[in-house]
Each structure stands twice: as structure tokens, then as C-alpha cells.
Amino acid sequence: MNRSVKAIVLFLATSFSVFAQDQDPKAKAILDDVSKTTKAYKTITTEYTLSVKNKENKETDKQSGKIQVKGSKFRLEIKGNTIVCDGKTVWTVNHEVKEVSIKNYEPAGDDGLDPTKIFTLYEKGYKYKYEKDEKIGGASLSVINLYPSVKPEKKKYHTVKLYVDKSKKQVKQLKMLMKDGGSQTYMVNKMSPNLELADNLFVFDTKGFEVIDER
Numbered sequence: 035m036n037r038s039v040k041a042i043v044l045f046l047a048t049s050f051s052v053f054a055q056d057q058d059p060k061a062k063a064i065l066d067d068v069s070k071t072t073k074a075y076k077t078i079t080t081e082y083t084l085s086v087k088n089k090e091n092k093e094t095d096k097q098s099g100k101i102q103v104k105g106s107k108f109r110l111e112i113k114g115n116t117i118v119c120d121g122k123t124v125w126t127v128n129h130e131v132k133e134v135s136i137k138n139y140e141p142a143g144d145d146g147l148d149p150t151k152i153f154t155l156y157e158k159g160y161k162y163k164y165e166k167d168e169k170i171g172g173a174s175l176s177v178i179n180l181y182p183s184v185k186p187e188k189k190k191y192h193t194v195k196l197y198v199d200k201s202k203k204q205v206k207q208l209k210m211l212m213k214d215g216g217s218q219t220y221m222v223n224k225m226s227p228n229l230e231l232a233d234n235l236f237v238f239d240t241k242g243f244e245v246i247d248e249r
Contacts, residue, residue: 061164061178064198071203075227077104082222089215107236118238125238135246159184174200
């Protein structure tokens with residue numbers, strides 16, 4: 035999996051814990067609402083845009099992607115790559131070189147690299163604090179800052195700014211502030227819950243691809 039795909043999976047899986055004793059109660063209430071809303075969805079289909087800027091605030095990359103989630107199954111599509119998981123097996127596909135690697139699916143550990151937890155906002159490893167309310171594209175958003183509390187020295191970012199739509203109780207935007215002075219911003223262009231998603235969408239047909247079986 036290339037670095038861009040890993041970063042996108044991290045974004046889609048970013049989940050934050052409430053287990054610390056010193057969490058901001060206002061931020062906690064907002065995240066509780068988001069989690070309750072999202073967990074009620076049977077499926078989630080999200081279209082998003084990733085923008086990467088360097089420390090001079092100049093855009094170095096911009097790309098669009100899509101993720102579909104159904105229980106423990108997910109399908110992620112982004113610029114020449116597709117990651118498909120049926121809950122047991124993960125296919126990582128590079129369409130440019132017609133190659134697919136196959137691994138057994140392992141639920142995420144402390145790194146939170148688990149797209150099935152998209153926007154649920156609950157996993158160990160973060161402290162959070164409400165910052166302000168802000169409007170983006172006509173939507174009224176609550177801005178919450180999140181700080182890694184588990185092995186922060188190993189993270190490439192120091193702060194995650196989470197923008198929550200106050201009326202829909204959904205994540206609208208996430209901005210990762212990198213330690214090198216750059217940033218990665220993920221804008222949710224469209225989020226469609228409870229669409230009918232067939233199970234065969236989460237299985238990849240390897241015909242015509244070179245297969246690297248790592249199981």
C-alpha cells in the first residue's frame with residue numbers, strides 16, 4: 035500500500051477515545067452525538083477530496099476518492115488504487131501495474147487503520163478539546179482539536195482538527211497538522227448513509243492481475 039493510500043485509510047479510520055480523565059466535556063458531547071448517529075447507519079458511502087500542502091502552505095497534491103462501508107466490509111478507491119475487504123480477506127489493488135496483493139484481514143490496533151470505523155470517533159489514543167464554531171460552505175460546524183496521547187513521538191502529525199456539522203452530526207472536514215509544517219485536509223463532499231450495497235462489492239476478482247498472496 036503506498037503512502038497516499040495509507041494516509042487516506044488513516045483519515046477514514048480516525049477514531050478517538052473518551053477514556054482519558056481530562057477530556058473537554060463540550061468536545062465529548064459533540065463526539066458522542068457523532069458516534070451515536072454514525073453507529074445507527076447500516077452502510078456508509080462517502081466521497082471526499084484530499085488536499086496536501088507543504089510547510090509554505092503551497093498545495094502539492096489534490097485527489098478525490100470514495101469509500102463504501104458495510105459492517106466489517108469496506109471498499110476504498112483512490113487514484114489508481116483500490117482496497118477491498120470482505121471482513122476476512124483484504125485485496126490491495128494497483129491498477130497501473132495490474133497487481134493485487136492478498137492478506138488476511140486483521141482489525142486495527144492502536145494505529146486505528148480500520149475503515150470500518152469511519153467517523154465513529156471512538157478509539158484509544160487521543161485527547162480532544164473544543165476550539166470554536168465556524169461556517170464552511172454555509173454549514174455551521176464545531177471545530178475540535180485532537181492530540182495524540184499514545185506514542186505521540188511516533189506520529190507524523192501533532193494535531194488533528196475535526197470539523198463536525200452541527201445539524202447533521204457528521205464529520206465534514208478533517209485537517210492533519212504535520213510536524214514538518216505541512217498539512218493534509220480531507221473534505222467530505224458527499225456522505226450517503228444506508229444505501230443498498232451488495233456483498234459482492236467487497237470481493238475482488240483477480241482475473242487479469244498478477245497476484246501476490248501473503249496469507
